[in-house]
Amino acid sequence: YSREEFLARTVADMRVDGQNPELLRRLESPEFTGSARHRTKDGRILDVEIAARDLGGPGAARLAVAVDVTERLRAEEALQAALREVEAASKAKSEFLAMLSHEIRTPLNAVQGMLQLALNEERDAKQRTRLEKARGAAKSLITVLNDILDFSKIEAGALELDTTDFDPTQV
Numbered sequence: 001y002s003r004e005e006f007l008a009r010t011v012a013d014m015r016v017d018g019q020n021p022e023l024l025r026r027l028e029s030p031e032f033t034g035s036a037r038h039r040t041k042d043g044r045i046l047d048v049e050i051a052a053r054d055l056g057g058p059g060a061a062r063l064a065v066a067v068d069v070t071e072r073l074r075a076e077e078a079l080q081a082a083l084r085e086v087e088a089a090s091k092a093k094s095e096f097l098a099m100l101s102h103e104i105r106t107p108l109n110a111v112q113g114m115l116q117l118a119l120n121e122e123r124d125a126k127q128r129t130r131l132e133k134a135r136g137a138a139k140s141l142i143t144v145l146n147d148i149l150d151f152s153k154i155e156a157g158a159l160e161l162d163t164t165d166f167d168p169t170q171v
Helices: 004-008 023-028 070-118 125-156
Strands: 033-039 044-055 060-069
Touching: 023 033, 044 070, 070 125
Parallel strands: none
Antiparallel strands: 033 044, 044 060
16 A cells, blocks of 8 residues: 555455454554454455554554564464374374284284194204294294384374282382
8 A cells, every 4th residue: 555545544444354343343442462364455365463552542643563474374374284294194104003013913923823833743853943943033023013013002192001000029
């Protein structure tokens, strides 16, 4: 606006149609700080933060400062959207790890069981050593999978703690 155009306008002239009438009343109070939406001369809508104050009694000058915060609000909205995406990706990763560890653990438990059955039969020393090493490797893999599952539960906020009474001196 030119200086003359601006001086001929009121806060009400610049407000966005349909804006809360209560806000307009508060804007014209002797002192105001808050946010609103204003329309520019070319019709763009701006989100603004406003500080306004009367500089004397009735009819005296009024000082009002409106700062365009449109870009900041857009950046904050984009940041919030990105944060929601990151949280969703993290949850999906945790759910995938949990599903994967379950899918791998089931056949691995069967392998471990079959190795134990094979060890229960008569074997020569060389066969027994190989079967024990295979069973130990299977146990190690199950431990790793359990750790992955526990980690994914922690990340997903789904880890449940058990409360158990115990004697620390015996532990």
